[in-house]
Amino acid sequence: MHAAGASGQQVRAEVLTGGNVVGTATGAIGAHLRVPVPDARLWTPDDPFLYDLRVTLTGAGGGDVVTGYFGMRSVGKAMVGGVLRPALNGRFVFQLGTLDQGYWPDGISTAPTDAALRFDLEQQKALGFNTVRKHVKVEPARWYYWADRLGLMVWQDMPSMRTGVSPSTADRTNFESELRRMVDHLRGITSIVQWVPFNEGWGEYDPARIADLVKSWDPGRLVNNNSGSNCCGFDGGNGDVVDDHIYVGPGTPQRPSTTRVAVLGEFGGLGLLSPGHQWPGTGFAYEMTASSTALTDRYVSINEQLKPLIANNGLSASIYTQPTDVENEVNGLWTYDRRVPKMNADRVRTVNRSVLQSATGLTAGGLVSLRVTTAGHTDRFLRHQDGLARTDVVTAGSTDTLKLDATFWVRRGLANATCFSFESRNFPGHYLRHANSRVRKDARDGTPLFDQDATFCARAAQAGTGVSLEPLNQPGSYLRHNNDAVYIARSGGPNAWDTATSFAADVTWLPSTPWWRSGAGLTVGAAQSLRVTTPGFTDRYLRHQDSLARTDVVSATSPPLLREDATFYVRRGLAEGAATPSSRATSPATTCGTPTSGYARTRATARPCSTRTPPSAPSRAGPGAAG
Numbered sequence: 001m002h003a004a005g006a007s008g009q010q011v012r013a014e015v016l017t018g019g020n021v022v023g024t025a026t027g028a029i030g031a032h033l034r035v036p037v038p039d040a041r042l043w044t045p046d047d048p049f050l051y052d053l054r055v056t057l058t059g060a061g062g063g064d065v066v067t068g069y070f071g072m073r074s075v076g077k078a079m080v081g082g083v084l085r086p087a088l089n090g091r092f093v094f095q096l097g098t099l100d101q102g103y104w105p106d107g108i109s110t111a112p113t114d115a116a117l118r119f120d121l122e123q124q125k126a127l128g129f130n131t132v133r134k135h136v137k138v139e140p141a142r143w144y145y146w147a148d149r150l151g152l153m154v155w156q157d158m159p160s161m162r163t164g165v166s167p168s169t170a171d172r173t174n175f176e177s178e179l180r181r182m183v184d185h186l187r188g189i190t191s192i193v194q195w196v197p198f199n200e201g202w203g204e205y206d207p208a209r210i211a212d213l214v215k216s217w218d219p220g221r222l223v224n225n226n227s228g229s230n231c232c233g234f235d236g237g238n239g240d241v242v243d244d245h246i247y248v249g250p251g252t253p254q255r256p257s258t259t260r261v262a263v264l265g266e267f268g269g270l271g272l273l274s275p276g277h278q279w280p281g282t283g284f285a286y287e288m289t290a291s292s293t294a295l296t297d298r299y300v301s302i303n304e305q306l307k308p309l310i311a312n313n314g315l316s317a318s319i320y321t322q323p324t325d326v327e328n329e330v331n332g333l334w335t336y337d338r339r340v341p342k343m344n345a346d347r348v349r350t351v352n353r354s355v356l357q358s359a360t361g362l363t364a365g366g367l368v369s370l371r372v373t374t375a376g377h378t379d380r381f382l383r384h385q386d387g388l389a390r391t392d393v394v395t396a397g398s399t400d401t402l403k404l405d406a407t408f409w410v411r412r413g414l415a416n417a418t419c420f421s422f423e424s425r426n427f428p429g430h431y432l433r434h435a436n437s438r439v440r441k442d443a444r445d446g447t448p449l450f451d452q453d454a455t456f457c458a459r460a461a462q463a464g465t466g467v468s469l470e471p472l473n474q475p476g477s478y479l480r481h482n483n484d485a486v487y488i489a490r491s492g493g494p495n496a497w498d499t500a501t502s503f504a505a506d507v508t509w510l511p512s513t514p515w516w517r518s519g520a521g522l523t524v525g526a527a528q529s530l531r532v533t534t535p536g537f538t539d540r541y542l543r544h545q546d547s548l549a550r551t552d553v554v555s556a557t558s559p560p561l562l563r564e565d566a567t568f569y570v571r572r573g574l575a576e577g578a579a580t581p582s583s584r585a586t587s588p589a590t591t592c593g594t595p596t597s598g599y600a601r602t603r604a605t606a607r608p609c610s611t612r613t614p615p616s617a618p619s620r621a622g623p624g625a626a627g
Contacts, residue, residue, distance in 0.1 A: 224241035
């Protein structure tokens with residue numbers, strides 16, 4: 001903060017929340033003031049908290065007061081699981097946004113009212129987006145206020161020069177002057193997290209130099225040297241972001257590097273005509289659909305394809321084209337007049353939230369192990385034992401029982417589908433739930449209370465990278481490990497497990513590759529046959545013939561050789577050699593003579609194998625399975 005005024009006067013800057021002063025600094029006119037804000041509440045899309053600011057001129061002739069607001073947050077990059085990601089307050093948050101061009105049928109570039117500006121952003125937020133790319137336009141200050149207030153991260157484009165024309169020296173001088181003024185003008189906006197100097201090569205020149213220039217002006221935000229350089233213009237090779245445009249997409253965007261995060265700066269563009277609510281003309285879209293249902297189906301489909309790109313390709317952001325129709329485009333979520341939503345809002349919201357949740361490492365229907373992130377304990381994982389949740393060291397050499405106990409099915413929340421429940425991998429129908437602050441594994445009993453106790457909502461990591469899990473029916477508390485045991489804890493609460501020491505790290509869990517990867521329960525050592533489940537072909541089985549796998553009809557009257565070829569022993573995964581066989585993995589049944597020890601065999605004339613499971617010692621974890 002820089003203060004200026006009459007000689008001999010001073011200024012007092014006060015930070016307030018709820019009318020209470022939480023930070024103060026006083027200084028001379030012309031001095032830079034730094035106001036401390038203890039235990040700052042950080043701005044995020046989930047919690048877009050804003051502080052009030054009051055600056056008072058003191059001394060002789062003083063008394064003048066100026067007020068404003070601001071948010072506390074940081075923007076940067078961080079390595080997360082070996083992948084470079086954008087970081088908000090030091091944590092990876094997938095940026096799911098829209099390409100907001102900001103056109104209006106009655107004012108073109110000018111919205112009719114402040115309420116209209118709010119409406120556009122409010123509707124995008126309500127549909128589950130957390131980001132908006134303001135496309136080649138600078139909006140009035142009120143638009144950015146609503147982005148700050150509602151909690152939408154903003155990518156700010158610079159308005160482009162003419163495409164297809166090499167800008168003159170005068171053009172370039174003016175462009176850089178206006179670019180600097182835009183950055184200075186919007187520098188104080190909390191929600192802006194990225195600057196985009198060029199789009200698809202429109203009027204592009206010296207993208208590497210311009211990216212470095214913008215970064216020198218504002219090192220506290222990411223810089224994208226050319227959004228869509230894969231399709232148009234060229235990539236300067238620097239900046240913080242590598243940005244692909246793929247229509248309809250999402251396709252396979254470029255992977256991140258060690259210096260640049262990977263984003264999908266534009267995709268989608270699915271269209272639907274809306275007679276009576278669109279600009280005159282046929283309208284354009286990258287792919288037309290015939291109905292709202294078909295449009296919604298396609299939207300859900302292409303957004304579901306983002307999930308493996310996030311997990312396996314390092315994708316960190318996606319920008320869908322677009323929130324509303326414009327004059328010549330009919331690919332909006334809303335009609336141009338903002339009167340008719342073109343898709344099923346509930347389904348859009350559901351898939352958007354599921355994409356964001358998948359970026360935490362939690363995907364409903366998948367298996368997961370939850371690793372401790374507290375320094376000195378990162379070899380420990382959440383597991384259950386004798387009905388109670390705890391943490392233990394798990395390694396590749398751990399027993400099957402421990403690996404199974406430390407693996408959970410991620411289910412849609414039993415009491416709220418936007419949250420999660422964790423079903424035991426080896427005790428189907430048993431879920432992690434809290435009871436009297438302790439977390440335990442119990443069989444679902446069908447009561448509403450159980451379902452609420454077993455439902456946890458994924459929240460931004462309290463510390464570092466990962467996810468924090470808030471009980472649905474105890475907001476403000478989190479799943480925490482404390483001295484090996486696991487509790488529902490509230491920082492500063494009355495219990496021993498509520499202590500503030502290392503609280504943030506203790507309630508942050510890193511979703512990891514499940515220790516027991518197989519979802520099916522195949523008994524190690526058993527002789528099994530694998531039947532086709534496709535309707536109309538359920539009398540066929542997997543078999544081998546002349547070294548090739550195929551399916552054939554197999555029945556009790558089939559030749560012995562066919563039944564033999566359709567019978568397989570379940571062995572431990574060849575790539576899981578570090579696994580320690582448990583007492584359940586006994587020698588295979590030998591009712592068909594001496595079993596082969598290889599994994600490729602000739603068509604020998606052995607007697608047909610039975611499919612019985614060999615006897616094994618009992619175990620509380622259930623039968624062994626192929627991991």
